[in-house]
Amino acid sequence: MKSKKILIVCTIFFSMWFLLTSCEENKSAEGLQNIEATLTHAPYVPPPINRDYPAKVKVELEVRELVGKLSDGVEYTFWTFGGEVPGKFIRIREGDEVEFHLHNHPSSKLPHNIDLHAVTGPGGGAVSSFTTPGHTSVFNFKALNAGLYVYHCATAPVGLHIANGMYGLILVEPEEGLPPVDREYYVMQSEFYTEGNYGAKGFQPFSMEKALDENPDYVVFNGSVGSLVGDKALKANTGERIRLFVGNGGPNLVSSFHVIGEIFDLVYQEGGMEIKQKNVQTTLVPAGGSAMVEFEVDVPGEFILVDHSIFRAFNKGALGKLAVSGPDNKIIYSGKVSDEIYSGVNDQFGSIDPATGKYRKNEEKAFSPEFANEAARNDYSSLAETANSSPREDASSKGDLASMGKSIYQRTCFACHQSNGEGIPNVFPPINNSDWIKKNGKAGMITAISNGLKGELTVNGNKYNNIMPPQQLTDKQMAAVLTYVYREINNSSETVTVDDVKKYKTGDLLSRK
């Protein structure tokens, strides 16, 4: 028993020592200040970054699987980053080095990970952050590109993990920071696919069938129906400038984000920093994408946030509110100033159909060519010409075949056989001046491309033993790429035709010798 105590004490001793020394190293090696990131639940956003230097930022995020409210009386099991949907908002600065700690709570049923679209590296951190229940993964990345990025869980089956709520936003502020505004909010749209239809009470399991059909029952902002209405509506005062960080977790739908009664003064399209569009009514937010929108609220009242794919707002929950208080501004918006009788006589559009007694649209006038202007006619004729000529990949002359072949070669063959067909020594055989090609000819190459090649083979005296997978090419593409291989890579005048391909492509796997 006592011995064990010593072991524990020693372990602590050593880990402290290690911690201490490693901290020192961090600081001296990189000279970066260590900062713990402040994370917030939606709709709140961490405060702007006032640093003008990069730091070493520690981000801690915990995965929890929790039953919660999807709508009144409707329960759902959410898989969350930080206990709520959407996941916590992370705010860092361009150039920051992030030490990311992903905790998976012991009560989780499943392993999870995180793919941050702000990360440059394989899987956006997905591989390094793959974490079994009751464990923590740590990985580091440097924020190279400013912008507003989505993060999400990417564990297979990825659709299910996202459908259950595993997404959020990470803002990488540019070095110079974002222009100051009066208020910032975090709004993220997503869909839920439930066994029961919209509003069906009680616990609702995930419906795989509906998810595959991309037919959700719920399309919501910030994780549940009504998360941004009533007491929970976003608040602002007249005269203030608002910035919304808008994300779309998907998993399937693209959002047509719109605030009823407002025009976005500025939209950072798709969450990037370069294109700032002015005076936008509705901005597209792709699944797995974002946008930053800014506007001034000039008049008081309730402004409705919607996905303007409007049935989603009306029938599926994609609706939130921004409540603006302050004095009226009658010049910008007057309110109703009069209500008078309108008789609807002198109707130029419709008249009563005697058969049905219903208003019917007046007959349309026949199309007159004089309406079409000169430019439009020109456009049409040029279009017609294009339609009559053959598309590029239909080119049948040998020169065109070779140029089409070039693009196919670069897409399909280049990675292994290299740009001039020289191959990679001992790994992938050359196809320029190859005795194998001379010996096996068109038939050999066609068979190899359509059926793949496996096992040991000797090319120009060197042995190779690797796998060439079958290539998914049409007969014409195959003819083109082989013609290219002959003409451009082997300086031959040989041509491979579609007929050649048809003739040889059914051949069996080549002999391994």
Next chain:
Amino acid sequence: MKNPIKIILLILFSSFFIFAGKPQTDISRMSLIPAGIYTPLYVDDTTDQNINVESFLIDKYPVTNKEFLKFVTENPKWRKSEVSKLFADDSYLIYWKNDTELGPDVNPGAPVTNISWFAAKAFANYYGKRLPSTAEWELAARADEKSANGYKNPEYVSKILAWYSEPTSASLPDVGSSNKNFYEVYDMLGLVWEWTSDFFNALVTGESRGNSGIDRNLFCGSGSVGATDFTNYPAFMRFAFRSSLKGNYTTSNLGFRCAKDIK
């Protein structure tokens, strides 16, 4: 300073993997699974990778707290205070009161969880059994109540999916309380995850450059590349779960059962 540590380590490890007088195996609580073919979730389409599974015996129930307690009582090196961190991480049997008592809050008849692969393997060896291979386990789990292959039954699949989507409950019921399948094997899907002998053949690693077929990228859309059945979500989830494990990992919803060759 160094000496006491060495001595402690001696205590901990001197008698690993030594079994004095193995108890007799009781096969009355095992079911016979007839030979069959298991198609792994991921196959390399250049070779036939169906796995022929010989017939074998598998425990009808996951191993319970009570059974595992008996094992650690008889094998002190697997007690939670004694076990090496290399073979079982810090949450090994974390919910037990101490080395030899479950404590009042632990249901003795519930499946034991928070055990490592090494511990499960040692348990199986001690009783003259072994862990089932992934192929064997999957073959036994494929059966629903009425047939040997329940994956053809959408209701069965959605039932499994619903269970996988639930967070782990704070306390587990007795073994035998969830599904009983065609082979009279209980709780394969619906109570706890279970270790398999070759869990590490779920090939997902941190590497992306190797070219040995191992750089299968489980994540994101590429998770479906090469999969034999895109719609078998439960299979994906088990694959992901196994991929996330290491031999000394223990989690609150991971238990095991044993298998045995027919001889």
Next chain:
Amino acid sequence: MKKLILISAFIVITAASLIMILANGSNNKNTADNILQEKPKEETKSCCSSGEGEKTSGSFTANSIYQINSVWKNQFGNEINIGDLKGKTQVFAMIFANCTYACPIIANDMRRIEESLSSDELKQIQFTLVSIDPERDTPEKLKQFAKDQNLNFARWQLLTGDRSDIDDLAALLGFRYKKENDGSFSHSNIITILNKEGEIIHQQVGLNQDIANTLNIIKNHNKQGV
């Protein structure tokens, strides 16, 4: 400020642990004796190459993978206990001899490490390949593989053993593998550096990697060990 707290905690703990160790010194000795008596026949392995038989004792550190205590055969057919690897820095990998792609590259990567170290440094280092294909990889087969790869038996050993022991080792190293129907294996490409106690101090993942970092770690460990 934080640093100050850390330092003071550090000092307190150091003091506390020293006191405890002093207080328990005699006790521990007794325990150790008991354990030594309890210990099963600890045959002293007639180890071939190392000549460091005295280091092949039964005591391993808490993180030493040699605790698995398994018996293997080397390329000469001699029995090797995994514990015999203790005492040298190990450059360690799992392979199979019939492998046509990755394993020769792993061996080559390890040889690149070998070639980048001075003969002095190499005295403390052993290169060990463990087969994951015991059905086919007999000691003779492994010997042939070594010859094909120009491996120097003064520093290299190739081991084959039981499936269950291979699995234990794989699980400890985080090495993943899967047998394919054509008899080959899909597997991780990992070179593990074990310190003289058998603790994992570094893993190089992938093929044809830059070995600079691995070399640094080996060299630093060697220096500490002297």
